[in-house]
Amino acid sequence: MKVRSAIPLVSVALALAVLALAAAPPASAADAIDPAADARAFQKFFTTKFPKLKLEDFVNGPYSLNEDMHRQWVEKEEFPPYEFSLDMGKEMFAQPFKNGKSYADCFPNGGIGIRQNYPYFDDKEGKVVTLELALNRCRQANGEAPFSYVKDEMAALTAYMAFTSRGKPFDIKIPNDPRALEAYETGKQYFYTRRGQLNFSCASCHVQNPGERIRAEILAPALGILNAMPIYRSEWGSMGTISRRFTTCNVQTRGVPLDPQSDEYRDLEYYLSYVSNGLPISGPGARP
């Protein structure tokens, strides 16, 4: 079943590659990168795999995948465990820095309702800029010490920023810039490359096996997985950011995690966010 559904994808990709090559023989492989087609194929793969789910249901991860989990989610959302963090984030966001400026000065629209635009490709730097990175840069530009990328304050701030953007569809743009396409492609490569002692890629769990159990837990589909970030995980007993999710995933496959916000992780976030374009932001979220 899984193999069979992968075949059309592969053949589509091959066909595209062949077409691109046929059209412009001397061009480099970069011409074969077609993010829009990738995103369509990616979303189609998941909607075919889970025909009962609407596209926006994917943002609730494993909680959408069966009736029982869904009931748990409804109950959890009545009294969400991320509330304390969210309040802390709101307070921190409003608190000015020592120099009198605040987070609102660093972001478009005062930082409210903009989560869906991150990560974006910064053409001056030539790299992907994530929300977490932008927050720490904002702090450093104003003479404050940066926060840890993985939890606590960073999670609280991103929780608040995600909360103000709830319901807005992910709107990640890939400008017509070879460096942006390369960042996208690197992220995609990272996602599908096997690593670690267990030889798992991100896709092994989150594309091939969402909805299946891995011990007591149900694997979340990769589609919409970043929409709910940051998350309160009962397993962690605390909040975690996208950086935390990436590093722990790498550790769980017995790989060596990269540094949070290293180039590869930024590219990975770019890729994963882009293919979830159109799905609403639902963060902060809660996961088992």
Add this chain to the structure above:
Amino acid sequence: MASTIRVRATATGDTTEVQALIQHPMDSGFVKDPQGQIIPPHFIQQLTFECNGKAVFVADWGTAVSKDPYVKFSFKGGNKGDDLKISWVDNKGASDTTTAKIS
């Protein structure tokens, strides 16, 4: 600083359902910090819910309760608009109290 207690109480018929979330480290005294030093025990010893001045739920807690505990229970009586007072005292003598209206 906001209250460490979140509470939601809803009356349906003659019972009132109460949910509460309390922010507390609930350190057991068996865990070490990254430097290898024992984190001293720090936990809620008594948790009380009072409805109109009458205790409806009293818990004597120890170290086995998780961090940021969540409590859910229901009791008979209690009407919409009644005051529900929640308080806790921990082993270091710290405490917090909040009052919510039953809705």
